[in-house]
Amino acid sequence: MRSLPVPTSADGDDSEIEALCRDPIFAPGRQEWLAAYAAYRAVGGNPWAFDPLYVDSDLHHRRYDLYDGRKNSPELKAIRDNKQLKYCPMCGSPVIGSLDHYLPRTTYSEFSIMRANLVPACMHCNSSTKGKTYRGEAEHERFIHPYFDAWANGPVWQVEIDAPYSAATFRPVPTPDLGEPRRSLVQFHLRNVLGKQFMISTVNLWATYHETLAVNLDDYALDAVIARIGKDRKIAEITAGTNSWSAAFMRGLQASGPAIVHVRMKLLEFVENA
Ligand SMILES: [Zn+2]
Incomplete structure (x- = not known):
């Protein structure tokens, strides 16, 4: 429950898609993938403002798995081990050391490795209900986004x-x-x-x-x-x-x-x- 700067620029996130789309497996989805990133930034990740990208299950799993291959990369480590943090930006606990998908990759596999979607968190936040839920029943019910909800400071x-x-x-x-x-x-x-x-x-x-x-x-x-x-x-x-x-x-x-x-x-x- 606090606001943090987005860990990378739009170009920083987009360039990863560009690099991945040199591979023929990802290339056909390049444009809709870039558009999904742009939409995410435009609405601050608000799950009421856009639906998950429909892709076939093979592509879904490939995008989902990208995170496992990158979670120990220097870019994601830098987000996880943010030394400036005194408490978990999601729940306020005095512990961090984990990384949470603001929009879960099980539903939104297109944001599996988007840095604007990856927030430092505690183990509890990363493994509890938060892992599966991303919005409530009534409109506006969603989680505070540490990168896009500046009022949470x-x-x-x-x-x-x-x-x-x-x-x-x-x-x-x-x-x-x-x-x-x-x-x-x-x-x-x-x-x-x-x-x-x-x-x-x-x-x-x-x-x-x-x-x-x-x-x-x-x-x-x-x-x-x-x-x-x-x-x-x-x-x-x-x-x-x-x-x-x-x-x-x-x-x-x-x-x-x-x-x-x-x-x-x-x-x-x-x-x-x-
Ligand atoms: Zn937490």
């Missing part, structure tokens, strides 16, 4: 904390100021990219946050707690990333008065028993 989601707070439950939701159709899009995205590990991490944050407050505060008045939560939200956005799991948790906590009151109560109990 701002905060797009937060974690709502639901009572009872002694056994709280957590709901990932779009940020309240996000309008349609981005709201439906983010909702679909969150529903499909966040898994068990996200819940474990959030439960842990919630269970321990009052202890970090005890370390950071000398004054336990409600105002001081609220101010510190605001500061910790900013720190999470800077260090872990704007749409990282911890930043989304802090935004949700900051937005909930009753949850803050509960955290302060746990803080008071904790320092009293320490």
Whole structure:
């Protein structure tokens, strides 16, 4: 859930097709293949804006397989091992090291090796539902595209904390100021990219946050707690990333008065028993 520059120019992607089409196996499909790349760039990979290219099954499999032969190439390694990333651009987890097809090659084999379609991701994103699904039932429901949805650089989601707070439950939701159709899009995205590990991490944050407050505060008045939560939200956005799991948790906590009151109560109990 963040925006990244496209890893190559249009020419960079197209020149690979040109090179492959020197082979008579691929040559007859050259023009429609180039047109599919151009269409992809024009609509930012939006799966509601175009259908998969119909090709015979032999060509489909040959295009599909191209990726296996190239996944360790320097070009694709550079995308996968992006050192600038603090978190998975798809789900916000603190791990990367994998490469995900934004539009899956099982359906869209024509984009199997298109660099604009290959995004760095964590193992979970690359192997979960995300691998097979590329859009929802209702229009606009699709995944955020790290290369084409520049708006995803701002905060797009937060974690709502639901009572009872002694056994709280957590709901990932779009940020309240996000309008349609981005709201439906983010909702679909969150529903499909966040898994068990996200819940474990959030439960842990919630269970321990009052202890970090005890370390950071000398004054336990409600105002001081609220101010510190605001500061910790900013720190999470800077260090872990704007749409990282911890930043989304802090935004949700900051937005909930009753949850803050509960955290302060746990803080008071904790320092009293320490
Ligand atoms: Zn991920």
